[in-house]
């Protein structure tokens with residue numbers, strides 16, 4: 268079997284990875300494997316997911332630019348770093364934090380495909396101005412509470428209410 | 444540089460910690476960015492330098508520099524970089540970036556932080572055995588402190604913002620390095636891998652020549668970073684790992700029932716080769732050491748400690764050998780030096 272990257276040398280390294288129930292197999296020669304960063308099993312191997320991402324954006328989300336060469340309406344551009352959405356599709360990397368803001372609508376779809384969700388549910392970043400943090404957390408809890416009430420999950424709702432109360436008490440104490 | 448490090452095994456390789464007969468190490472990694480700067484892949488030299496300055500001064504005010512060292516990537520030679528990769532302290536990507544990166548390593552080698560890899564900050568904590576919580580506590584504490592010094596790129600909907608969308612949200616990658624000879628020998632491994640992939644985890648084996656997994660070592664990590672909390676991600680990895688350990692032990696039991704003579708022979712034969720061979724390729728060493736580790740697990744073999752096996756796995760890698768002997772070597776030279784290092788280690792123990 269020939270190496271899938273160079274198509275010249277014999278593939279001696281065979282890597283299998285399963286992503287969203289889809290088997291991704293890499294057959295590489297030693298030289299190309301090292302180029303991709305596969306040296307030994309001790310290393311954190313790079314996710315071929317990045318390749319998946321740019322493929323997905325290119326084929327499924329972006330519309331092709333029209334023949335007159337006009338910039339597609341959908342080709343948004345980040346006001347801070349200048350990255351366009353089609354460039355993002357090609358390289359699979361954002362240029363700055365603001366990109367997430369500019370591409371938010373498109374990303375909802377993309378992130379759902381990669382992660383099965385487009386909503387962060389983990390820890391809230393602390394901010395250097397420390398007093399902002401409880402406010403953010405409270406907002407998140409209130410959003411969750413709303414959802415819990417909507418779905419009639421009263422047990423969770425009660426829990427959330429307690430946590431919000433705790434939080435506002437704490438911030439009052441710290442404020443005084 | 445790193446000469447003293449080259450002479451001692453990494454602390455995450457003590458062979459201690461829960462389940463360390465099967466789980467070699469646990470690791471937690473956070474990807475973080477500073478809000479005001481462009482992400483490293485699109486940042487110019489000036490910005491990259493500013494990021495390093497910011498992070499370095501944050502480390503300094505946190506007292507991190509008192510029990511660790513900060514390096515600029517241009518002061519690390521290519522051989523030293525390979526050495527650090529073999530030691531799991533930096534990623535291969537970090538090497539490719541060339542200049543404009545920074546690296547912090549604490550004295551115990553449990554904590555390492557890359558600056559300007561794919562993200563401004565890649566913070567990792569690694570420890571021996573199945574010890575996710577220990578890793579988490581160490582990494583989380585530093586992450587929290589850093590957050591108070593630097594404004595992280597964070598979004599209420601998307602969480603921690605990262606250069607690549609596959610890391611966004613928690614920015615958390617939790618992984619374990621696990622030894623599964625029983626599942627490989629009984630050919631159950633493919634079943635297990637496909638089961639694991641259904642619960643949001645990724646398994647990677649490293650294949651050498653042919654179809655055998657080198658050293659029967661696999662890395663298991665979370666596939667997604669968004670939509671689940673950090674605790675859920677870590678919890679699920681730990682639970683699944685426990686389950687895999689059980690599968691592995693069952694497979695080992697089956698092997699002992701069906702082929703105990705052959706297994707015992709394989710273990711002692713491997714020991715014989717390691718103890719006497721004059722030329723050893725790195726893949727071969729990994730496979731032979733795997734047999735010894737299995738021997739310890741099955742209580743059929745006690746000539747070598749787990750700690751020694753893990754240490755040999757690391758120090759027989761190409762860059763480690765060259766650091767140890769203080770010179771560059773061809774691959775043929777390394778195979779001879781590797782054999783002699785292994786011989787020394789095994790004869791000394793007797």
Ligand SMILES: [Zn+2]
Nearest residue numbers: 270273296299
């Ligand atoms: Zn190739």
Ligand SMILES: [Zn+2]
Nearest residue numbers: 345348363366
């Ligand atoms: Zn941008």
